[in-house]
Amino acid sequence: MQTYNINYKNIFYPPGGILMWIIIYLELITFGMALIAFVYYGHQEPEVFHQSRLQLNSTFGAINTIFLLTSGFFMATAVHHFKEKNIAKSSFYFKLTMLGGLLFLILKSVEYYHKIESGITLETNVFFSFYWLLTAFHLIHVIMGLVILIWTNYGMTKKNSDTAVEDIEACAAFWHMCDLIWLLLFPTLYLIF
């Protein structure tokens, strides 16, 4: 296995890699702009947004926040163990990370099911157009993150693995990006209106 010291202070080598951080910034700015537009429309139609917000289950949102934060904690722990060359422990925390992501997906599916059953769709009003688009795009990122986690975990546990610490950090950075996006989506969509 190839491990070596990385000079993180060099501007070209942030933990996770420069390309991953460029993606993270682009994603954050894109979601950020959408959230600003959401708040702008909320300012135009405060009553519609307030009534719509009340139809969201903020308890589900809070539990999902805890699932993602717990998953993020396991991810950071997995990276820590990988750097100490304890692959078995790292793989164990990888699996716990995936479990957190899976629980998020299950609860989100339950939430979506209730919304569809109540006849709430993309065309209900502006609030729900944003709700569906933003949460669904975020969900796609979580699914993509899970695929990357499965793939990376498989790569690092197989015999004669050539998985480097940069690969693990890049995978972790993508997973944490899902946390970061959710930490902005949750209060704006579920709480403030």
Next chain:
Amino acid sequence: MKKSLLVTYGLLIVLTITTALISNSTSFSNVAVALIMGLSGIKFLLVAFQFMELKKANSAWKYTLIIVLALMISLILLIF
């Protein structure tokens, strides 16, 4: 298990519960909205600096993230 990660995780959970309590309070005002967004901003920075280890990165990455986050939250609060 790394102690700093555990402390960060504990702090994140406490902040999440605090946010939930504020949002459930009967006197929901602009101050409460600012508090909710502020606490979410702190959680965002904790994940980025501790879990993603941005604290080890070049200052340019740290300051850029803080500026992007501050800009987003400020605009949301200004429009709200």
